[in-house]
Amino acid sequence: MDLDTITAPVVEDPALLDAISRATDALMRHQKPDGHFVFELEADATIPAEYVLLEHFLDRIDADLQARIGVYLRAIQGQHGGWPLFHDGAFNVSASVKAYFALKAIGDDPDAAHMRRARDAILAAGGAERTNVFTRAQLALFQAVPWRAVPVMPLEIMHLPLWFPFHLSKVSYWSRTVMVPLLVLMALRPKARNPRGIGIPELFRTPPDQVTDWIRGPYRSAWGRFFKGVDVALRVAEPLLPKASRRSAIDKAVAFVTERLNGEDGLGAIYPAIANSVMMFDALGYPADHPNAAIAWQSVRRLLVTEPDRAYCQPCLSPVWDTSLAGHALAEAGVATEAACDWLRPLQITDVVGDWAVRRPDLRPGGWAFQYNNPHYPDVDDTAVVGLLLHRNGHPAHIGAIERAREWIIGMQSSDRGPMDGGWGAFEPENTHYYLNHIPFADHGALLDPPTADVSARCVSFLAQIGMADDDPVMQRAVSYLRREQEADGSWFGRWGTNYIYGTWSVLCALNAVGLAHSDPAITRALEWLVSVQRDDGGWGEDEDSYGDAPHGRYKTSTPSQTAWAVLGLMAAGATDHPATARGIAYLADAQKADGEWTEAAYTAVGFPRVFYLRYHGYKMYFPLLALARYRNLRRGNASRTEFGI
Template sequence: MLTENSSLSGSDTDYADFCRSSSVLDRAIASAKDSLLGLQNPAGYWVFELEADCTIPAEYILMMHYMDEIDPALQRKIANFLRGRQSADGSHPLYTGGDGDLSCTVKTYYALKLAGDSPDAAHMRKARLWILAQGGAAKANVFTRIMLAMFEQIPWRAVPFIPVEIMLLPRWFPFHPDKISYWSRTVMVPLSILCSNRVKARNPLEIGIPELFIRPPAQEKRYFSHVNTRLGKAILVLDRIGLLMEPLIPGFVRRQATARAQDWFMARLNGYDGLGGIFTAMVNAYEAMDYLGISADNEQRQIARAAIDKLLVVKGDTAYCQPCVSPVWDTGLAVLALQEVERHGREPHSGQSIKTALDWLARKQLRDEPGDWQVQRPNLRGGGWAFQFGNSYYPDVDDTAVVAYAMMQSDSPEFAGNIRRAANWIAGMQSKNGGYGAFDVDNTHYFLNQIPFADHGALLDPPTADVSARCIMLLGKLGNRHPDYRDVIDRCMAYLRKQQEADGSWFGRWGSNYIYGTWSVLLGFEAVGVDKQDPGIRKAVVWLKSKQREDGGWGEGNISYHDAGIRGEFSTGTAFHTSLALLALLAAGEVGCGEVEAGVDYLLKSQRVHGFWEDEYFNAPGFPKFFYLKYHGYDKFFPLWALARYRNEIRRRVL
């Protein structure tokens, strides 16, 4: 690689340095590119595993016992997976290397006991002792307590009041399903049917977990001890009053509300892609269909179950269940990486792969399908992409920006209509503060995070810097040709400048974490054409350089969502974070600096013989502090993108 003291003025010495280093770089890029192309589906898309913590596979086993639909062979494989994820102290964490999580450990313990593991087994004993040391299962979160109530392990007074009558509330009411995020909506509506009717799991083996409670559940009085704010306590009082008054709800009102809830989720079942495209909503809908008397041979019910099973990943003697799948996101980012590789002369095979991918994406664009977002923007025409294979009610702003940007970079006139529709839709989805949420507009009713149901603090989908930056990345590139986006861009830029942290970084809502957020914004600023010497950019560059590790890499753990004081830091570097830092620095004009050279060397040294990189750690939150993900594609296409961008910048300046 060029050294820190190398000049990029185009001298003979610089050219010789470039030639010596270029062959190594070219080989690394070619190897990664070939491996990535080899994983493309013939239809044109890429889809990588999307792994969560043990909660989801544990819930799959719990679902089988709830419904009395037990597949012993599959259960055994999932149990093997769960045992393999246990920490040394007996707990199960929310992400690799994280602290144990009580709710995750309770669900995993129960799932393993249902699967046949003896409470006296060493791993079960360790888990039980750890759970009891945290206060027992009574201290678990709301979703876990709802599951325990369904399995008759705790009384229903231990869970929040979730009446199905919420479906009858007017939109001006302080709480309404339209005021919460799409994922909360799709989970809560079928769940309200189950909770209102105090459903009971079939639990054919009649297995319970009384050993996980410090005092008998019926005697426990502190199920809501986690509510500690004044507003939260006031809402809890209303919640308890509502629970006491529930018997006074007329039967015809409950029947009307139940019918409306059923109509709502049945209209959104989404075929083989499932309600909302997410596991928890799918399971709630499937169990609600069972309670409502929809027979097992009903086609919609069978498809709903098949949608859940499509999330399974089976490998030999282990299996786990994904929370959802990410083909549109994976394909859009893979195309951006390949476009960078082929920026100065497209190789025929790569060119055809990119074209096939873009054609597949073009067919996936949502046009005028109904969507919940139309409540906030009734006159806005659809034009976005979902995250999953299909999710027509819930296009994703972030995915839409990435896919349309990739289409724009193709310079193919056949995608002009797709791009324009996407840009118009994104412009219309802007929130009042200038930023963008992932799925909803002005989803900022923050007081709702104080209701007892929302102990995860993730009931809402407010604007965030990373999604907003992706939107101006697209609109900024279109701005010169379409000045009608200028006001939208200016408002979003003002929002992003306000969101910059004092140290120069930006928070990353959908990727771990401040390195991800800072990468997002610096690419957006570059697309808009912000001067490289802009004070905000300079401050971000200083922050990024200060977080580089001695080995040349960058890393950041999910602990930064819990303690912002260690943002941009981790016990080890990762290919993912190193790639993001490099892309951010290159977007800021730092191509010749020593930090970039060291980062490139880190990627070259850590590349594996198969062409990819292997990061062990989770790299994104589903919900910060509560639920984390590992995108298995991030250590494949991001390093390729970073190395290709570096090579292109060097070539542009040296040759």
């Protein structure tokens, strides 16, 4: 059957129209007076636990706030006794050690039932000595382990030239902003004030002062063995490095951080980097009221979500992402988006040359960041989604911003002439020095920002929607990259959303925007895969464990956001009238609550695969609305192809 030729009778289903109306009203209730949207962004226990420990490091303990964070941490403790990396996930030793440490610092009795359960689970998993590098560094600051339990990362890294195999520009933006202030801390080795003298020796199976086995990453390779040897050599050499070199390295690190402080949005606008900058300034002797130290502390506090009975700390804020995606949902529902577009347009970064310019020195800036303010680190994903919305809005005032975004996105396309050629990484081009993922410090395996199918698809969607021809070399290289990235089962990997459902939806939207025939084998294979993983209730769901060994596109329950992505993917593949699409729409309508919103406990987004996951509280609202409204619009217009790239 040729899906491009399908037409369907116009069916105005009152229940569908009511679901769209209630979802629209629900989303609009969250719009700020100035037109933007920002929803809570939740990670796992590590961020609120680290915030508690930060207050103890500084001796700035807010007892009432910490009590409420304690309520939050206890509530998300797993049945296994520890803390997972995502809702209902498996035990994670690093998250569990941090959560236990934080609760003990808050004042929980180690003999309380929940603390005993956590301690037993941690010890059964090998003890606190089996935690990851970042946890080890946190423990070292509190003298819970010696610094030799942490891989060597000399501060003199700041002096390395661009041609050197390790250079800060060769790691991702998030690694760079976290690493620079942490290097200062690792050099100075400050001791947490820790006014209550809290320690966690009971979590170790090996006496803490004997912990030296810190190797946890992918070190069974030749590169891993090489870097293990480098670490051994550096442990001998580091104390012999000239003091003058260290002082100048500190100066470079402080200058790097200071240039990127971002006001109340903080270094890199992400919690780990901001918290490290707070501790760095403190370790360097900056008084709390010094402008740099004060604004860094204020930027941490800005991430707190405080409710009457609980509190937690977010990893960052997501206003540009939320506003642009909510805008697409409202536009599909027929609601004017002028207020959202008017808020977004001035946030385009045109006057700051960010870190991406190391490899694109002649490219004019023109992107948007994810957060309120992060001018050194715009990303092409946000830029494409905002550009799509501005173009869809159609106001003449947006033309210049769209053109500037087009220029920047094209300039950021990968040109490594290898398997990643034609794709896009999120923040920087050619960030593909894969050997660095084998250094001991990179046991999280997320040091880099290589091109990915989901980000590349969004760039393709934007360029196609604004009129780039499919035979343009930029587009040809991009589509070739997407074809190469398709999995054997027909799906695409999703780097920033969970997971193959997200990636497949993203690429199908891009291929639809390019005008690829719906009979193309890449599209038909993806369509067949999406249909094959639909659940019995008509919805779709996917476990975060699909970043490991779990099956692609499958979970024990359906979720509103992932169902919406699957339905949007089916419609992008020309299957608006497919029974699977109708069943997905029915699931969304049935799962909607009376107030027009949806419930979604599962985490459906990603910071770092296998390491750090996210729950966007807005996903369960704007993605179902986008799917429901698009379904209505395509059927109403007897259309098999949407004209929009998302």
